[in-house]
Amino acid sequence: MSFLDLKNVTKIYPNGTKAVHETSLSVDEGEFMVFVGPSGCGKSTLLRMVAGLEDITEGDINLDGKLINEVDPSERDVAMVFQNYALYPHMNVYNNLAYGLKNRGIDKETIEQKVNDAAKLLQISDYLQRKPSMLSGGQRQRVAMGRAIVRNPKIFLFDEPLSNLDAKLRIQMRIEIKKLQQKVGVTSIFVTHDQVEAMTLADRLAVINNGIIEQLGTPIEIYDNPKSLFVAGFIGSPQMNFLDGNIKNKTLSAEGFEIKDIDSDFEGEVKLGIRPEHLSQSENSLINLKVDLVEQLGSDNLVYGQLKNKKDFCYRCPGNQTIEKNSNLSLNIENNKYYIFDKSTGKRVN
Amino acid sequence: MKIKPLQIIAHIILILGVLLMVVPIWISFASSSHDSVTILTEGMKFHIGDQLARNYNEVLNEKGGWSEEVTAAKMFINSFIMALGIATLKVVISAMSAYALVYYRFKLAVPIFWLIFITLLVPLEVRIFPSYKIVSDLGLTNSYTGLILPLVASATATFFFRQFYKTIPDELLESAKLDGANAWSFFIDFLVPLSKTMIAAMFIFMFVYGYSQYLWPLIMTTAEEYWTVVMGMKIIYTESYEGVALPRTAERFAYIILSMIPPVLVVVFLQKWFIKGLIQTEK
Structure with a gap:
């Protein structure tokens, strides 16, 4: 005891x-x-x-x-x-x-x-x-x-x-x-x-x-x-981004992009969670972000913008990068650090 | 610094207020230092005369009453004991009952509080016969206990203490509990020191209330040794003067001045606590 x-x-x-x-x-x-x-x-x-x-x-x-x-x-x-x-x-x-x-x-x-x-x-x-x-x-x-x-x-x-x-x-x-x-x-x-x-x-x-x-x-x-979805949303600042999605045959289709060969046998409606700090800019990108606002914290920049379907999204990048308002960024998820939650129960499935 | 007209007006109003309060007292005091004949023939006085010591000595020490035994000095002592007893017990009982009402959340606390509050509608004068009956059956007539006891329960003071205790944050009680305070030590170590300005205020009100009681001591006391100052005031005004004796106007003024001293002393002494409480915001 x-x-x-x-x-x-x-x-x-x-x-x-x-x-x-x-x-x-x-x-x-x-x-x-x-x-x-x-x-x-x-x-x-x-x-x-x-x-x-x-x-x-x-x-x-x-x-x-x-x-x-x-x-x-x-x-x-x-x-x-x-x-x-x-x-x-x-x-x-x-x-x-x-x-x-x-x-x-x-x-x-x-x-x-x-x-x-x-x-x-x-x-x-x-x-x-x-x-x-x-x-x-x-x-x-x-x-x-x-x-x-x-x-x-x-x-x-x-x-x-x-x-x-x-x-x-x-x-x-x-x-x-x-x-x-x-x-x-x-x-x-x-x-x-x-x-x-x-x-x-x-x-x-x-x-x-x-x-x-x-x-x-x-x-x-x-x-x-x-x-769980709650813990993911509560811990971490700025908050984790959540996107609606669907899994079929180990393929997750989210809002505007797909991730193949995911590590889960779950099928059905899900929420995809991505932390703003687990993103990076690259050529062959998954996510396209239209920048609305940049908060410069000195060490970091917090970039707020919208996806194609007007969904709010946040990206955190090092403070030495200059990002223009209204520019378009192509982002990728680093090291497959994403979280998938069952939409109905909120439980993690990957 | 430039003085604004508004300030002058404010001061004039304040000075008028002060005069309104002080002048009657001064006239009484000045008149009490002349001899009765002067006042009867010339009216009340604004300046001090030469009979001050004589008048006061006579008022304090002359024996009066039917038995020619009671003096004004004795009546002052009686009134003081009565007022002190009433004020002290009222404050203690009210503070404790308010403590019980606020902190012991038993089911009937609210109805009981209202029951206590309703007694405001039934002052002593209304229930004077039953009260007299009880006190006389207990054999308490002609005693200090009989003078004090029926007057010690106070709805007003209970109400004020209750309202004050309700403003004390719960965390204080919880913190004290964790520090090992029990029900009694929370009351003594926390509520009493925190409400000391409240206690002083209540004590002053209740002292004056007890001191100015007239009807109850009049009914309660048949023995002259328990007469109080306010009763004496009536006696000195209605005393019969046979033959050629004149009304003793100067002595009456002396008596009035003397009767004001105990409550004034209480206020002056406790004022220190008032001011202290006003300067230090301890909450």
């Missing part, structure tokens, strides 16, 4: 809404697990069930070999960082950090030492006497983390903690969280709807949709090998 074990966990709210469907998942000790999915997909509910803030309708949650379904949140030995930080507004930073320790009846000297150690680690030693209202967004974020770290919990739970920060600070804090987690080595679960955050932070990633884990794996596995 692994460190944290969820077995067929289901959450049904009193009004009948099913937020989480029979989800099973295990997290190893020291692992950084990320739940990613669109808003309302049940990822936060799942996290809150681990924390004990939501009742579990069905299923079991085991933490460190102990069933915690009925254990009070305060006795689960978990720490949580909330989206709005939930710092205690009337206490200074020191007391914010010390409060959880005081409730455990730890003596004053030990508390002081622990708080000071955590403050040093997070570089908030200078603000210990300040109230949260006198801190900037990034500092508040650090205090919220400090409050989690200082208790030395079995597991850290992060509920979209970066979404209140501006873009630059978010990237900085993202790196700090990752570094900190590696340094402290505590098992962590991080919930986010931002796929870049998810990719960069995770040891393993759970893509959740409609209360179901669509795919579980390392970020690269999920990026390279999406198992």
